[in-house]
Amino acid sequence: MDKPRLTLPSLALLGLCALFSSSALAESKGKIELVYGEWTTEIASTNLIKVVLEDLGYDVTIRSVAVGAMWQAIAEGDVDGMVAAWLPTTQQNYYDNVRDRIDDLGPNLIGTQVGLVVPSYVEIDTIAELKDSAERFDNKIIGIEPGTGIMRRTEQVMATYGLEEMKLVESSGPIMTAVLGDAIEDGDWVVVTGWTPHWIFSTHELKYLADPENIYGGVERIHTVVRKGLAEDMPEAYAVLDNFHWTPEQMGELMAWNEEKRADPYENARRWVETYPEVVEAWLP
Template identity: 80%
Template sequence: MDKLRLSLSAFALFGLCTLFTSGVAAGSKGKVELVYGEWTTEIASTNVVKVVLEDLGYDVTITSVAVGAMWQALAEGDVDGMVAAWLPTTQQTYFERVRDQVVDLGPNLEGTRIGLVVPSYVEVDTIADLQAQAERFDNKIVGIEPGTGTMRRTEQAMAAYGLDDMKLVESSGPIMTAVLGDAIKHGDWVVITGWTPHWMFNTYDLKYLADPDNIYGGSERIHSIARKGLAEDLPEVYAVLDNFHWTPAQMGELMAWNEEKHADPYDNARRWVETHPEVVERWLP
């Protein structure tokens, strides 16, 4: 019995020491601040990068802000980076304003797309067809947060295709997908501002409306952006942001986890990192 007590005491002491040293290590290399837009793609990617940097010993803060504020904070050096820049179409206007004040590290995910999306059963195939069927859609295009690149492009598309009888409704990503799901449940017609990758394409049978005038642009990429001076101040952090790259399928796996009931994006990001060590290894300095 004495030996058992000794063993348990040693085990408890080992656990306490491990916890203490982990606490010392966390943040011992410095603080890192990342920003992102409150979109399913960026919730997934930003939390993954947070986990990776924490495991390297940094104290990482992530903050969700409006897209304009995201770029401005980076340009002014108030934050260290982001992995949420949709280029060359969706956020190009913001990028052009601060191009000389930030560092573009290139794509972290390729093959993205934005546009107007409807359930496959909707008998409309192009954006121009929406005007004649406006009443079937309750004269609404369900959008997301105002000021985003997707919403700005949609406003341009509505003008270009003469959608005078339709109104662009501002909401959020979760509200937009909730409206979509409810419409599909009842077989109603609905049109939304959509993007790929997104879990809704794995859940529902959807289609993009053709965009002959190419208002929404073609295939896009999500870029990582760093503040000026990050390479000198925190070279290891800069290297991770520079190396970070994954596929739509890999991101889609994490996004699907995040849609599960009571899901926690941070916990799921840690689960993803621990499940894919060979991918994470390529991101490290």
């Protein structure tokens, strides 16, 4: 018996049914909430993973919170995860407090660093030398948000190296970079809490001050952390988060786009996905 032939109208109907089914499937995949710290690195990575998950049909909300709240919210199961865990040094104490109540999916980026950063023209090379040169820096270390891992480490650094006469100034990532830029424009000495990857290293000539006591630690990694049960509740989303990884250079490009005038981190993340489909494909289940 001959197989029935599909006419053009019937093919069109099948296509419409398939489109409807795909749309219904996308709508049924559920809601995902991710948290992050208001840092240039995590603004880039969290918006990027939001775009990827949305393209798979998830309704994704991202929310900026304090670093301690990130870990606690995941441990309590109030949110689904983050791609913003700096380990094993910067956020290790937060991790230790909740390690039994979260799933650590491992690093999504390897090759990060944190520490005290100065313009390359500054004539000291170690943190220990700050003590005798404090006045050249106006007795200030320009920091970011209080309670972050790098600020807590910097407090330890100041105690260890005898920098009690210097003040650790609490601010934010954008304020820190603005102060740094203004000082460089005037040729002044300035020291800030810095990290890699960060766009400031592509726009200014900078250097880390050596940390012989290794309080900041060496090369770090950024991990993906999710709540318990996500693998069972949303296996596809879990697989994407588990597969997600990129390089400091790839992150740096997206971060640089975000520093452009009137930049929209979400739109830039979509632009990045469209520019590097082969990278994104490797993250899909």
